[in-house]
Each structure stands twice: as C-alpha cells, then as structure tokens.
Amino acid sequence: MHSKDQICHEEYQRTADWLLSQTQHRPKVAIICGSGLGMLADALKCQDSFKYSDIPGFPQSTVKGHAGRLVFGELKGKTCVCMQGRFHMYEGHSLSKVTFPVRVFKLLGVDTLIVTNAAGSLADSYSCGDIMIIRDHINFPGLAGLNPLNGPNDDKFGTRFPPMSGVYDKSLRKMAFDICKNMGVSQYVQEGVYCMVGGPNFETIAEARLLHRLGVDAVGMSTAPEVLVASHCGMRVFGLSLITNKVVKSYEDNETVNHEAVLEVSKMRSETLQVLVTELISRMDINNNTA
Numbered sequence: 313m314h315s316k317d318q319i320c321h322e323e324y325q326r327t328a329d330w331l332l333s334q335t336q337h338r339p340k341v342a343i344i345c346g347s348g349l350g351m352l353a354d355a356l357k358c359q360d361s362f363k364y365s366d367i368p369g370f371p372q373s374t375v376k377g378h379a380g381r382l383v384f385g386e387l388k389g390k391t392c393v394c395m396q397g398r399f400h401m402y403e404g405h406s407l408s409k410v411t412f413p414v415r416v417f418k419l420l421g422v423d424t425l426i427v428t429n430a431a432g433s434l435a436d437s438y439s440c441g442d443i444m445i446i447r448d449h450i451n452f453p454g455l456a457g458l459n460p461l462n463g464p465n466d467d468k469f470g471t472r473f474p475p476m477s478g479v480y481d482k483s484l485r486k487m488a489f490d491i492c493k494n495m496g497v498s499q500y501v502q503e504g505v506y507c508m509v510g511g512p513n514f515e516t517i518a519e520a521r522l523l524h525r526l527g528v529d530a531v532g533m534s535t536a537p538e539v540l541v542a543s544h545c546g547m548r549v550f551g552l553s554l555i556t557n558k559v560v561k562s563y564e565d566n567e568t569v570n571h572e573a574v575l576e577v578s579k580m581r582s583e584t585l586q587v588l589v590t591e592l593i594s595r596m597d598i599n600n601n602t603a
C-alpha cells in the first residue's frame with residue numbers, strides 16, 4: 313500500500329525520461345548545492361539548464377540562496393548534473409519530495425553524489441569559513457522515524473535494510489584532503505560529523521550543548537535524507553559542509569545567527585569550494601566507480 317507521500321517508480325522514470333529528451337548530457341556525477349553555494353554550477357561547460365518549475369514532477373525551491381535550477385554540463389571532461397538549490401523538510405516537502413531528484417539522477421545513470429551544505433559548528437576547534445569533509449552523519453529526524461526510505465521498499469532502487477556504516481566514501485575523502493593540501497588550504501579544512509536537525513529555527517543553547525556532548529561537529533537542516541536515498545540505490549557519496557557560523561553554546565554569548573550571515577560566508581568560500589569540487593571530479597575514475 314502506498315501512502316499519499318509515496319512516489320511510484322513511474323513518476324521518477326517520467327521525470328528522468330523528460331530530462332533525457334531535453335539534453336544530450338548523460339551525467340555520471342550529481343552535485344547538490346547548499347545554501348549560497350549555487351555557484352558550484354558556474355564551472356560547468358556546455359550548459360543545459362532547466363528551471364525546477366519547468367521540470368515535470370520536480371518540487372520548487374522556496375529558500376533564499378537556492379536558485380531552483382538544474383544545470384547539466386561538463387567539468388574537465390566529466391558529465392555532471394548540478395542542483396542549484398535543494399529541498400528541505402521544513403519547507404513543507406515530504407521526504408520523498410526532498411529526495412526525489414536523487415532517484416531521478418540514478419535513472420539518468422548517475423553513480424556518484426556530491427552533497428554540500430552550509431552548517432553551524434559545535435566543535436571548539438572549528439572557525440567560520442572552515443570546510444568540513446563529512447566523515448559521517450547523525451540523522452535526528454531519521455532516528456525519530458522521519459526517513460525517506462519509510463513505506464513499501466522499491467526493490468528496483470535498493471534493499472529494504474541498507475547498511476549506512478561507511479556511507480561517506482573513504483577514498484574520495486582522502487582524495488579531497490590531498491587536493492586541499494595541494495591547493496594550500498589545509499589550515500581551514502576539517503573532517504567531522506554532520507548532524508541533521510529539522511529546522512527551520514536555529515538551535516537553542518541547550519540543544520547546542522546536547523549536540524556538542526553527542527560529538528557533533530557541525531549542524532544543519534539537510535543532507536542526510538539525500539545521502540540515505542543515494543546510498544540505498546548504490547551511489548557512492550561525498551559530502552562537504554561549509555562552516556558559516558559558530559553555534560552559540562554559552563548563555564554569556566550575545567551572538568545570534570541568521571540566514572543572511574550564512575549566505576555571506578558561503579560567498580566568501582565559493583571559489584575555493586568550486587576548485588575543490590572541480591579537481592575532485594576531474595580525478596575520479598567515473599567509469600569503474602573507483603577513486
């Protein structure tokens with residue numbers, strides 16, 4: 313039985329077929345841009361781009377810093393598709409809608425997903441503007457039963473009980489570190505645990521302290537659902553968080569965070585992230601799926 317939020321295989325296929333009929337590009341890599349990080353798509357050559365509102369079945373972006381455009385193109389000879397803007401649960405989308413594009417990408421032939429996000433840091437050693445390579449995540453909505461894989465399993469995509477240990481590909485993480493070293497930016501590159509919370513409010517101090525005690529390095533409002541669905545259908549996954557703010561953990565601290573400040577910091581590191589992602593994709597062995 314399918315709930316009203318369930319999306320059937322034919323709907324993913326319909327959107328994939330429409331896209332395949334509109335572009336000659338056949339991407340192997342998909343990139344999801346976090347808040348203010350849409351410029352990652354600017355590096356793509358020979359672009360075909362589509363407004364989300366023109367793509368059958370696609371949800372719409374409602375958040376500032378998420379343009380709502382799907383861009384196909386070439387990066388150093390590798391064909392990619394890039395989401396300039398993602399969907400969040402707090403916008404009112406079901407998790408099936410939040411992750412809809414990922415399954416469409418699978419049907420387009422994508423085998424590697426690169427996720428990016430803006431996040432607040434809990435780790436004391438992190439600074440604003442740091443880039444965190446995601447080693448692992450804690451999915452708070454998921455632990456509470458809000459999971460995009462809920463409902464009847466679609467066996468054409470993957471197994472009922474997918475493992476999630478090692479979900480962030482180790483060799484891609486190592487490759488990213490090497491690239492950062494070559495770029496001379498290692499001093500602001502970290503590796504850590506991302507935690508998804510539901511949002512849209514930023515954390516209270518008590519919540520921030522809880523997350524800190526749990527070993528969370530960075531907190532945000534996205535990423536985990538897309539990663540689960542990508543891994544479920546056999547994609548390899550790489551993730552980056554841009555630390556746009558330090559999460560307030562002290563009652564003595566009068567700082568507050570806001571979305572505009574998040575977008576400002578995203579802009580500041582956009583060029584570095586673009587070079588890092590481009591270099592990572594250029595070094596990937598796309599055909600046999602090994603780094």
Ligand SMILES: O=P(O)(O)O[C@@H]1C[C@H](O)[C@@H](CO)O1
Nearest residue numbers: 346347429430533534571574
């Ligand atoms: O799409 P991401 O996770 O980058 O967006 C973050 C979380 C909220 O949507 C927003 C808060 O500023 O940025």
